[in-house]
Amino acid sequence: xxxxxxxxxxxxxxxxxxxxxxxxxxxxxxxxxxxxxxxxxxxxxxxxxxxxxxxxxxxxxxxxxxxxxxxxxxxxxxxxxxxxxxxxxxxxxxxxxxxxxxxxxxxxxxxxxxxxxxxxxxxxxxxxxxxxxxxxxxxxx
Amino acid sequence: xxxxxxxxxxxxxxxxxxxxxxxxxxxxxxxxxxxxxxxxxxxxxxxxxxxxxxxxxxxxxxxxxxxxxxxxxxxxxxxxxxxxxxxxxxxxxxxxxxxxxxxxxxxxxxxxxxxxxxxxxxxxxxxxxxxxxxxxxxxxxxxxxxxxxxxxxxxxxxxxxxxxxxxxxxxxxxxxxxxxxxxxxxxxxxxxxxxxxxxxxxxxxxxxxxxxxxxxxxxxxxxxxxxxxxxxxxxxxxxxxxxxxxxxxxxxxxxxxxxxxxxxxxxxxxxxxxxxxxxxxxxxxxxxxxxxxxxxxxxxxxxxxxxxxxxxxxxxxxxxxxxxxxxxxxxxxxxxxxxxxxxxxxxxxxxxxxxxxxxxxxxxxxxxxxxxxxxxxxxxxxxxxxxxxxxxxxxxxxxxxxxxxxxxxxxxxxxxxxxxxxxxxxxxxxxxxxxxxxxxxxxxxxxxxxxxxxxxxxxxxxxxxxxxxxxxxxxxxxxxxxxxxxxxxxxxxxxxxxxxxxxxxxxxxxxxxxxxxxxxxxxxxxxxxxxxxxxxxxx
Numbered sequence: 001x002x003x004x005x006x007x008x009x010x011x012x013x014x015x016x017x018x019x020x021x022x023x024x025x026x027x028x029x030x031x032x033x034x035x036x037x038x039x040x041x042x043x044x045x046x047x048x049x050x051x052x053x054x055x056x057x058x059x060x061x062x063x064x065x066x067x068x069x070x071x072x073x074x075x076x077x078x079x080x081x082x083x084x085x086x087x088x089x090x091x092x093x094x095x096x097x098x099x100x101x102x103x104x105x106x107x108x109x110x111x112x113x114x115x116x117x118x119x120x121x122x123x124x125x126x127x128x129x130x131x132x133x134x135x136x137x138x139x140x141x
Numbered sequence: 142x143x144x145x146x147x148x149x150x151x152x153x154x155x156x157x158x159x160x161x162x163x164x165x166x167x168x169x170x171x172x173x174x175x176x177x178x179x180x181x182x183x184x185x186x187x188x189x190x191x192x193x194x195x196x197x198x199x200x201x202x203x204x205x206x207x208x209x210x211x212x213x214x215x216x217x218x219x220x221x222x223x224x225x226x227x228x229x230x231x232x233x234x235x236x237x238x239x240x241x242x243x244x245x246x247x248x249x250x251x252x253x254x255x256x257x258x259x260x261x262x263x264x265x266x267x268x269x270x271x272x273x274x275x276x277x278x279x280x281x282x283x284x285x286x287x288x289x290x291x292x293x294x295x296x297x298x299x300x301x302x303x304x305x306x307x308x309x310x311x312x313x314x315x316x317x318x319x320x321x322x323x324x325x326x327x328x329x330x331x332x333x334x335x336x337x338x339x340x341x342x343x344x345x346x347x348x349x350x351x352x353x354x355x356x357x358x359x360x361x362x363x364x365x366x367x368x369x370x371x372x373x374x375x376x377x378x379x380x381x382x383x384x385x386x387x388x389x390x391x392x393x394x395x396x397x398x399x400x401x402x403x404x405x406x407x408x409x410x411x412x413x414x415x416x417x418x419x420x421x422x423x424x425x426x427x428x429x430x431x432x433x434x435x436x437x438x439x440x441x442x443x444x445x446x447x448x449x450x451x452x453x454x455x456x457x458x459x460x461x462x463x464x465x466x467x468x469x470x471x472x473x474x475x476x477x478x479x480x481x482x483x484x485x486x487x488x489x490x491x492x493x494x495x496x497x498x499x500x501x502x503x504x505x506x507x508x509x510x511x512x513x514x515x516x517x518x519x520x521x522x523x524x525x526x527x528x529x530x531x532x533x534x535x536x537x538x539x540x541x542x543x544x545x546x547x548x549x550x551x552x553x554x555x556x557x558x559x560x561x562x563x564x565x566x567x568x569x570x571x572x573x574x575x576x577x578x579x580x581x582x583x584x585x586x587x588x589x590x591x592x593x594x595x596x597x598x599x600x601x602x603x604x605x606x607x608x609x610x611x612x613x614x615x616x617x618x619x620x621x622x623x624x625x626x627x628x629x630x631x632x633x634x635x636x637x638x639x640x641x642x643x644x645x646x647x648x649x650x651x652x653x654x655x656x657x658x659x660x661x662x663x664x665x666x667x668x669x670x671x672x673x674x675x676x677x678x679x680x
Contacts, residue, residue, distance in 0.1 A: 059224055060224060060382070066375050069370050069371065072359055072369050075355060078355075079350070081355070081369070083213075083216070084212040084368075084423070084427065087220040088419060091219065091220050091418060092415065092419065094220075094224045095413070095414075095415040098227045098414075098415065099412050101228075101411070107236070110235055110236065110404055111239070111405070117242075
């Protein structure tokens with residue numbers, strides 16, 4: 001790994017990433033937490049998944065912005081009511097949290113299960129005798 | 142006439158993409174026709190999934206709702222969807238994809254039948270889902286008629302505009318199947334994602350910026366509340382967050398989750414879905430609100446006059462006149478009037494095509510209905526075994542023609558108000574079915590009888606709300622008609638915008654009771670076999 005490359009700091013798998021530094025510290029507490037470099041994913045510890053769930057819950061609560069309920073001003077950029085601006089920023093913040101969920105709580109095991117099943121189906125087929133030609137063996141009434 | 146010609150040019154491109162551009166792909170097997178061979182790539186998956194979920198209601202309905210209700214529209218539907226939809230795609234969409242890949246499911250009902258070891262209960266769920274999806278198709282046909290009529294300056298009547306949209310959609314769904322539909326949706330999504338920003342900039346440039354328009358709205362007591370949410374209770378606002386739960390339950394979205402080639406194709410969709418919502422909803426909602434200040438646009442001025450009459454003379458109007466005024470005040474076409482007035486001719490047509498792009502997203506619903514019929518009914522009741530897969534696909538195509546024709550005929554008789562029609566029936570019903578997916582995918586203890594109870598409850602409540610709203614006329618805005626009160630407390634009331642239960646939209650009690658029924662009835666009834674459970678909960 002090139003330590004001088006600033007992009008390594010953004011790589012979710014590198015220990016230089018500040019978030020991963022935290023996550024790696026968590027991994028001492030939870031042996032299930034590890035970087036799965038073979039599949040290019042980070043297996044999140046249970047604590048992190050709970051944290052992400054909590055973050056989603058907080059976003060759900062923040063959607064109910066009663067503190068801006070009766071206010072139109074300030075007008076952002078001179079024309080955008082503050083309530084509308086808040087929800088536009090909120091939408092962008094949601095995208096950020098979704099990025100975290102994709103990076104750190106992705107259900108990659110589902111794809112591995114599908115691949116494993118595909119492999120077993122292929123190997124089962126390879127053990128079977130070759131299928132008949134099209135039309136051959138079809139029962140005619 | 143020039144804008145109408147641009148729209149017709151757009152329709153020709155759509156037909157070309159949907160019918161001819163996908164010819165080289167295999168369309169004779171069920172997976173090939175209904176699921177594009179489970180092989181859609183990342184960009185097509187994101188754009189098409191988003192486009193599939195955007196209908197007439199997105200551009201026309203959102204602007205119309207904002208015209209009448211103000212900025213609350215964005216928080217009600219867009220920002221809540223920005224959170225709920227990606228989360229459900231992440232949690233449920235990915236699992237549906239994996240089950241489809243592993244066990245060959247093409248529809249959600251196939252999964253329910255397998256998961257809960259049931260047959261006819263699956264058929265009941267199919268019938269309910271189909272009945273709830275038809276209004277969605279009707280909305281699109283209505284939106285098509287409205288758009289073409291407005292863009293052509295009334296030259297194309299509503300009925301003819303609706304017919305043109307219905308025929309174009311039917312044609313490319315018929316020939317192109319899922320692959321044709323996905324590619325058309327991708328093209329349409331690109332078009333209408335750029336539509337919002339283009340409309341905002343063009344109209345803003347024509348009126349010299351929006352500051353003056355917004356200040357004039359704030360200065361008038363009648364319009365100032367449109368820039369806040371003071372006319373809406375926080376509870377009503379909260380209850381709207383239940384509506385986006387419907388998205389992942391919609392068969393066209395659920396089935397679309399099965400078309401991805403790899404699981405990783407969900408990643409960008411989950412991350413960028415909120416951005417797509419922002420790009421289309423923010424300009425539409427803002428323009429809908431700003432339209433209230435545009436008294437120089439003739440089409441809008443007449444709407445404002447009708448609304449003012451309704452507000453001042455509501456008590457003295459006879460029902461026929463009140464209905465006529467409500468129709469005249471409906472804002473579903475304000476954005477088209479603004480573009481017609483402020484945007485240059487050809488550009489207005491192009492932007493009209495952008496609106497039509499969203500309108501025509503009904504293609505996925507039509508295809509989903511056809512897929513469900515051929516898989517959940519035709520194939521399940523031995524049609525596939527007796528006649529073969531080729532006949533099954535042909536049956537699906539015939540069903541596409543039938544469902545489009547029926548929807549068109551209903552659209553000609555349906556009342557105005559795209560937004561309400563969609564929200565009150567289809568969205569609420571599908572949200573109430575959400576516990577079905579949660580139960581099937583995450584709870585071993587769920588049973589077919591729990592699922593049946595959920596479906597029965599949903600059918601009963603959707604029918605109940607529909608009958609109630611048909612029998613009790615909407616009161617003037619700001620007033621309510623109590624339907625059921627206990628000890629002086631109103632439980633169910635008929636309001637101008639629909640029906641409220643304890644001040645909440647009906648979707649909240651519908652969904653909560655659904656979840657309770659799933660839990661209680663499942664606890665009391667026999668679980669599926671261990672073999673079946675092992676296939677779903679091996680992890």
